[in-house]
Amino acid sequence: MTTVQRKLFNRWWVVVGAVLIQLCLGAIYAWSVFTPYLKKAPFNFSNTQTQAIFSVGLATFAVVMVLAGRWQAKSGPRIVAFTGGLVLGAGYILAGLLGDKLFGYFANQVVFIGLVGGAGIGLAYVCPIAVGMKWFPDKKGLITGLAVSGFGFGATIWVKLASTWAHLLDNLGVLTVFILYGAIFAVATVIGSYWMVNPPEGWKPAGWVPPAPKDASKPAPAVPDLEPSQMLRQGAFYAIWVMFIFSAMAGLMTIGNIANFGIEALQKGGLSEGAAKAVA
Numbered sequence: 001m002t003t004v005q006r007k008l009f010n011r012w013w014v015v016v017g018a019v020l021i022q023l024c025l026g027a028i029y030a031w032s033v034f035t036p037y038l039k040k041a042p043f044n045f046s047n048t049q050t051q052a053i054f055s056v057g058l059a060t061f062a063v064v065m066v067l068a069g070r071w072q073a074k075s076g077p078r079i080v081a082f083t084g085g086l087v088l089g090a091g092y093i094l095a096g097l098l099g100d101k102l103f104g105y106f107a108n109q110v111v112f113i114g115l116v117g118g119a120g121i122g123l124a125y126v127c128p129i130a131v132g133m134k135w136f137p138d139k140k141g142l143i144t145g146l147a148v149s150g151f152g153f154g155a156t157i158w159v160k161l162a163s164t165w166a167h168l169l170d171n172l173g174v175l176t177v178f179i180l181y182g183a184i185f186a187v188a189t190v191i192g193s194y195w196m197v198n199p200p201e202g203w204k205p206a207g208w209v210p211p212a213p214k215d216a217s218k219p220a221p222a223v224p225d226l227e228p229s230q231m232l233r234q235g236a237f238y239a240i241w242v243m244f245i246f247s248a249m250a251g252l253m254t255i256g257n258i259a260n261f262g263i264e265a266l267q268k269g270g271l272s273e274g275a276a277k278a279v280a
Contacts, residue, residue, distance in 0.1 A: 008199070011135040015143065017195030018128030019150040021081060024088065024185040024192075025121045026154025028057050032259035033159045037174050043105050047260070053106075054256040056114030057121070064122030069130075077127040081193035084127075088120025089186025096178030113178070124189055125151075127196045134198055138208045159259075 035050040037043075072080045095112035102108055128150075132143040158181065162168045168177050204210070231237050254261075266279055 008203075009195070011199075011205070013195045014132055014135045015146060017192035018132050018143075018147045020192035021085070021124055021128050021189050021196075022147055022150030023154035023157065024085070024189045025125055026151045026156075027088075027092075027158050027181060027185060028054075028061065028118070028121055029152065029155035029255050030158035030162070031057070032256055033162045033169070034174060034177075035257070035260055036263060037169055038109075042100070043174070045106060047257075049106055051256050053109045053114050056110050057118035058252060060115050060118030061122040061125070064119045065126055068123045068126045071123075072126055072130065077131050077196040077198065078193050081124045081127040081196040082190055084120045084122070084124025085186050085189025085193060086120070087123060088117050088189065089182040089184075091116030091118075091120055092178045092182030092185060094182075096175040096182065099175055120185075124193075127193070131196050131198060136205075137210070138205050 031050075031054045035045075035047075038045045038050050039047070068080055068084070091112045094116070095109050098108050098112070099105065100108070103111060128147045129144060132147055133140055136143040160166075162177055168180070172180070226234070262279065263273070266275070267273060271279065
């Protein structure tokens with residue numbers, strides 16, 4: 001083991017930080033737990049309004065993620081993840097504190113949950129997978145799976161805490177839950193960002209040897225790195241982009257409404273609203 005390797009922290013702390021961050025970022029997929037409450041007084045949102053907030057969050061997340069990737073390449077992942085956590089937390093906290101002040105309930109949530117919160121998720125999301133892949137070239141599939149599963153499992157945690165596990169929405173109300181979740185997201189993501197650092201140039205795990213090409217006599221042709229402007233002139237880019245647009249669209253439309261679907265179906269089956277919420 002080299003002197004450099006002895007000074008490095010255990011690389012599994014990167015996984016801990018990545019999962020901690022992703023658990024918080026999964027908040028965007030937990031949005032449907034709020035929608036039944038937002039359709040009642042004092043908010044009285046329509047279904048369209050509840051989904052507008054969710055849609056703005058997703059769109060902002062996607063756009064900011066591109067910018068965050070460029071920032072991460074220049075300044076490193078720790079500051080990007082740190083900033084993302086603060087921005088995400090601030091969005092939820094401000095939406096809860098302001099209530100109907102400033103712009104009104106709906107506009108406040110579009111701005112602070114959708115735009116600000118979505119920007120925070122976009123900033124922090126690029127870091128865990130990128131950093132994890134560099135620390136674990138020997139376990140790329142495992143690390144990617146852990147990071148992505150944290151995003152999905154996080155949504156489950158926030159949904160269950162708000163409903164059947166802790167009944168936060170019933171006991172505290174929507175605005176207070178926004179404040180509570182915002183504080184948790186900020187603190188947990190900032191803690192996780194501590195381990196979001198790239199390994200030294202040329203570092204590799206002790207004892208790991210990169211796999212040799214299958215046929216060394218016929219090396220695979222080199223694929224040139226492309227600038228963004230060059231990438232945008234490639235037909236393959238647009239084919240992949242369109243594929244992701246349509247495959248993600250169906251899932252995201254369902255995720256944003258999943259609680260409503262379950263509650264409405266169960267109520268039609270004869271359950272009370274309270275029982276339907278508990279099951280859904």
